[in-house]
Amino acid sequence: MSGEREWMETELEPSGTASLKREFIGRFEGLILSGQLAIGQRLPPEREIARQLGVSRPVVHEGLLELAVRGLVTIRPRHGAIVSDYRTQGSVTMLASLLAYQQGELDPSLVAGLIDMRLLFETETTRSAVKNRTDEQLVQLNLLIEREKAAPGDNVAEVTALDFQFHHLVAVASGNPVYAMLVKSFEPAYTNLSSRFFAVPGMARGVFEGHETLVRLIEQRDAEGAVIVMKSLLEQGADVLLGLQHAANAGRRTNGTD
Helix, strand or coil: CHHHHHHHHCCCCCCCHHHHHHHHHHHHHHHHHCCCCCCCCECCCHHHHHHHHCCCHHHHHHHHHHHHHCCCEEEECCCEEEECCHHHHCCHHHHHHHHHCCCCCCCHHHHHHHHHHHHHHHHHHHHHHHHHCCHHHHHHHHHHHHHHHHCCCCCHHHHHHHHHHHHHHHHHHCCCHHHHHHHHHCHHHHHHHHHHHHCCCCHHHHHHHHHHHHHHHHHCCCHHHHHHHHHHHHHHHHHHHHHHHHHHHHHHHHHCCC
């Protein structure tokens, strides 16, 4: 119940009822998506939540209704709100919440799901980019490679932004505008995870060298080679991220915070 203690210890403070509602929704989204509030866990009564967070009961009620629409909680008359199994109850709105998530840790199963989806999706965007890229897009990719070479590897924010731009530009080069929009929609969750990867010393240089190899293969219209390189880059990121999350979870258990 450490997640419950955490949100009870800090009151909501934005100005205005609408802002309080957004803050309430954001906090509970984070607690659920991070796994701090477990699937099936019953939330305290609305009156108690309102008292602990220092807000009115209508703010809590309206916030819980919105969370229910997103598939994050189920409201049962006379039984209160229960954290939903978003794997079976989650809606498109829930997916949008996941893609927009950029704070703290995600539940390990969600991290693994995002990684698996990227492996399937971005190998296809790469294959399509080899086939459909234009000369102008190839120039843009090469210019981005030069920016990556000049970037300081220890500037995590800059490296993370450049990495996302590369993946987005590959999706644009695929010729499928829906692919590009989907990658763009991943930006908050993507950069939340990749910034942790690039915080590990030495990671940026190896990734950027992989990007340069990938661009050469796209230029040569070598679809199979390009897919192999993209898959290798994504799998390396997956291994590091899952290792970091495993270590973080082990640390929390050791410290008694889970």
